[in-house]
Amino acid sequence: MPEVTFIKRLETAPRVKTQILALGSPGASAKAVRELAESLKLEAANATQAQDATRFTFTAGQHVVTMFKGSGALRYQDRSRWQVDDGKANLKISDGEAEKRARELVSAHKLAPAREFKLLKVSRLTVGEASVDRQRGGERVIDVGVGFQRVVGGVPVDGPGGKLIVYMDHNGELTGFDRIWRPVAKVRAPVKELRPPKAAEEDLLRYWARETGRIEVLDMRFGYVELGYHARQTVLQPAYVMPLRIVSPGQEDEQIAIRSVHVFAAATNAVGRLMPPPKKIVQQPPRAA
């Protein structure tokens, strides 16, 4: 059994109205990705379209629009500018200014209604150099990314999905965006009652019981959980989300740790489990010395 420390916990279930929502079809198709490219006013004359097992793509010069088959998630990149250093850019913009500009871009491109998301965080892409004779090229911020979190009925959407991310260059111009935002088709069922956070903690203890060392439960959040680009998901339901730091046995100053996340469906009438079962151990045939 590991030693488990709950650093931040929820004492009671949130008093919010939640529902179990049926998600619609991802709607990913060659036609849908082309229509999105048209809405972005990308030049279609020399465009090419392609697909593989996981995505449809529309490419017009440096502009690439991708739609993921499993989720319907969208991605746009101007590959001549997205995350590219022009050798001069040194972006100095506050988080507030970056959020304001990103909201303008979301509105201009009709990526999501403003009432359906809130700021998640602002990230910065930084470049730097150093040499053997201790010269320093200096560090510069070359882009800013603003991540928004979907909100459904006042409840945030946690997990890889329910995210809208806008990337901007040093001029505040759009260089790319990601939108993982599955459509809600209908209410599948109201949530009868929320399980107490204690039930989530007990589930965590059972799930991680085989571990050794120490587990720090860094937080407990409550929200809907939406999955990432590739996952097929048919139900959006509330959950308790617990970020973890798992510290291996060892000396204090030479510790090895890794982080993970534990998720527990919160509704008493939850649909299935959210957390995948522990994986089976995979052993290869012994390697010859």
Add this chain to the structure above:
Amino acid sequence: MTIPVCVGVEWINTFHAGSCNQNNLSYRDDHAEGFYNHMGSHGHLKIFDWGNDNAWETDIRHPDSGGDALNWSDNVDFYYFSDHGGNWSSIMHIAFAVSHTHCLGSSDTWKLGSRMMKWLVLDCCQAVLNTNGDHIWSVWSGPMRGVHMVFGFIMDGHDSWWNSSLGSDFGDDAGSGHALANCWLDHAYSWWLDDNPIAIAAGATQSEAINRREYESVNWFSWPVSATNWLAWKYRT
């Protein structure tokens, strides 16, 4: 079209009680084999895939320190390692499930790129502890002996079902010839898990290191790094 490069991967999910004990992991095989298979699907050459007890510390240790790197990690172009990692005394450490012949690999025994390795992914925690230029230089300038680029994380990464497609996504983009640093930063940065990736490129000159950082793809495999006089890095936080 890309020029085929040789790929090798090692990963560890399962440790054992005893001197090499660490907490078990769950998705390291998904990461490493996802990369391996998706690189393969783009025509690259799958050379070795060692997991759990078959992943050995000597595979990355240079012969000058008694290791066998020249026959394994440094006998492929692209080496992807997915496991536990830690960084202390400005030395990167990676954990092994069996002691062959050490439980911990230590970057002060590595001479990455001295034979064939061009790109190293350390898909584990703590390639660097922070973004201070002196720290990045002190950890990586020594081990980078011809390797073009190293990809890793600032502080801890995640082992979770929420990012289990990292290796396959990176393999898809890297394998199809996109700029490697951008591919890594794109897929390894996590808005939902707070993972902060870094890509570090080497060069004999500042402009060479910057050029690699911005534009190098697998198609650059035949342009060697003649000296690691400069490092150029890029990270998202």
